[in-house]
Amino acid sequence: MSETHDPAGHNAFDDLARDAVYQAIFGRRDVRSQFSTAPLDDAVLARLLNAAHHAPSVGYMQPWNFIIIRDMARRQAMRELFLAARQQELPQIETERRALYAKLKLEGICESAVNICVTCDRNRSRNSPLGRWHNPQMDLYSTVCAVQNFWLAARAEGIGVGWVSIVDTPALQRLLGMPDHVVPIAYLCVGPVHGFANKPDLERVGWGTRLSLADLIMSDCFGGEGEAELKQIAKTLSG
Amino acid sequence: MSETHDPAGHNAFDDLARDAVYQAIFGRRDVRSQFSTAPLDDAVLARLLNAAHHAPSVGYMQPWNFIIIRDMARRQAMRELFLAARQQELPQIETERRALYAKLKLEGICESAVNICVTCDRNRSRNSPLGRWHNPQMDLYSTVCAVQNFWLAARAEGIGVGWVSIVDTPALQRLLGMPDHVVPIAYLCVGPVHGFANKPDLERVGWGTRLSLADLIMSDCFGGEGEAELKQIAKTLSG
Numbered sequence: 001m002s003e004t005h006d007p008a009g010h011n012a013f014d015d016l017a018r019d020a021v022y023q024a025i026f027g028r029r030d031v032r033s034q035f036s037t038a039p040l041d042d043a044v045l046a047r048l049l050n051a052a053h054h055a056p057s058v059g060y061m062q063p064w065n066f067i068i069i070r071d072m073a074r075r076q077a078m079r080e081l082f083l084a085a086r087q088q089e090l091p092q093i094e095t096e097r098r099a100l101y102a103k104l105k106l107e108g109i110c111e112s113a114v115n116i117c118v119t120c121d122r123n124r125s126r127n128s129p130l131g132r133w134h135n136p137q138m139d140l141y142s143t144v145c146a147v148q149n150f151w152l153a154a155r156a157e158g159i160g161v162g163w164v165s166i167v168d169t170p171a172l173q174r175l176l177g178m179p180d181h182v183v184p185i186a187y188l189c190v191g192p193v194h195g196f197a198n199k200p201d202l203e204r205v206g207w208g209t210r211l212s213l214a215d216l217i218m219s220d221c222f223g224g225e226g227e228a229e230l231k232q233i234a235k236t237l238s239g
Numbered sequence: 240m241s242e243t244h245d246p247a248g249h250n251a252f253d254d255l256a257r258d259a260v261y262q263a264i265f266g267r268r269d270v271r272s273q274f275s276t277a278p279l280d281d282a283v284l285a286r287l288l289n290a291a292h293h294a295p296s297v298g299y300m301q302p303w304n305f306i307i308i309r310d311m312a313r314r315q316a317m318r319e320l321f322l323a324a325r326q327q328e329l330p331q332i333e334t335e336r337r338a339l340y341a342k343l344k345l346e347g348i349c350e351s352a353v354n355i356c357v358t359c360d361r362n363r364s365r366n367s368p369l370g371r372w373h374n375p376q377m378d379l380y381s382t383v384c385a386v387q388n389f390w391l392a393a394r395a396e397g398i399g400v401g402w403v404s405i406v407d408t409p410a411l412q413r414l415l416g417m418p419d420h421v422v423p424i425a426y427l428c429v430g431p432v433h434g435f436a437n438k439p440d441l442e443r444v445g446w447g448t449r450l451s452l453a454d455l456i457m458s459d460c461f462g463g464e465g466e467a468e469l470k471q472i473a474k475t476l477s478g
Contacts, residue, residue: 012397017259021395046472060447094366127333131404144383156260158251177460208299221416233285
């Protein structure tokens with residue numbers, strides 16, 4: 001690859017390759033309703049899992065496992081957990097938004113080709129918790145990095161991914177038979193899709209809008225002003 | 240882009256673009272020691288922050304802020320926090336690995352072009368915790384997704400990133416003046432590099448080896464056997 005994009009002349013991807021990475025980042029969607037009935041090829045799924053497996057991990061701990069859930073009875077049981085959890089969450093939403101919340105499609109558990117639960121085995125540091133003695137949650141964060149790798153690789157492969165977080169965690173642990181030292185990080189609906197939406201669903205339906213990046217930048221300390229030039233450039237960018 | 244790579248014929252990137260995404264995933268490194276003295280262009284930094292800002296977030300919460308730390312006195316103070324934390328972590332490492340641990344280069348706080356603290360504002364759901372009433376840590380996970388987007392975009396731009404997790408969190412919060420409802424997720428060293436290593440540092444020095452992906456795949460429940468075909472394909476893949 002050419003190295004024309006790094007100011008120091010090292011290691012940057014060429015234009016097309018760099019733009020492809022941004023295209024995956026900007027074009028990734030949390031897919032709920034656009035799964036097709038096509039199967040997911042094992043060769044593609046293996047590549048996505050390999051992408052996840054190449055995430056950074058604290059102390060090279062690689063704490064993740066990938067539970068591939070195809071059995072429809074188990075998926076229906078998961079969907080029951082989701083439905084119950086959504087009913088419990090609804091009263092926590094502010095009153096004027098509950099009608100909108102109730103209409104939202106928030107999962108594709110039974111429509112997607114497969115479900116995948118990405119878990120974190122908290123014992124895998126084997127007595128050498130490099131980088132997580134002060135911050136023991138770092139293994140959870142490593143596992144999230146694996147999820148995001150999976151998600152971006154899936155976008156490049158044309159495969160949709162939706163993360164279902166509305167679920168009672170102990171109930172999910174029981175459903176999938178996890179031991180106590182293993183926690184579920186992400187329950188994903190995964191499979192071919194009819195298409196990817198141009199915007200996040202929650203933006204399209206008016207639940208929220210994208211914040212201004214410039215407003216999220218701070219200088220040297222929390223709330224610190226400055227970085228005028230960086231903020232000015234940030235205002236010119238879109239996704 | 241052509242759509243030849245999706246079995247269903249939708250939305251997959253073409254070969255070169257797909258491979259670029261995998262190249263970013265496989266070629267990303269946790270950079271500690273290879274920062275050059277070149278500055279980081281604001282236009283590049285703005286693109287990396289924009290990539291972070293396009294991460295998925297629970298309930299479209301976008302809980303992140305980006306504190307750009309250039310001031311060298313503050314960076315030196317952060318490095319002191321790191322050094323103290325490393326001394327505290329050392330006795331937690333198993334005895335036979337302590338000599339190796341003590342030799343590891345684990346940060347580039349003062350050598351990198353800039354430091355960035357990515358924070359999570361836990362109040363940004365504004366009374367509508369869609370997707371995080373059962374799992375309140377989902378906002379932390381969203382922020383980690385932003386970090387991973389930043390990291391992969393940086394790889395494509397030829398910019399190195401190192402995540403410093405060996406630090407006392409309350410001390411870091413004080414150093415950067417964070418209010419109680421804001422937590423630091425990642426303290427990143429960011430800047431141009433002389434090069435990217437072929438393997439993770441911790442693999443190169445013998446701290447750990449990459450696990451077998453096939454061994455991490457389970458079927459339908461935790462520990463469930465099966466997925467023979469998927470595991471077979473997984474064994475043929477490398478990064």
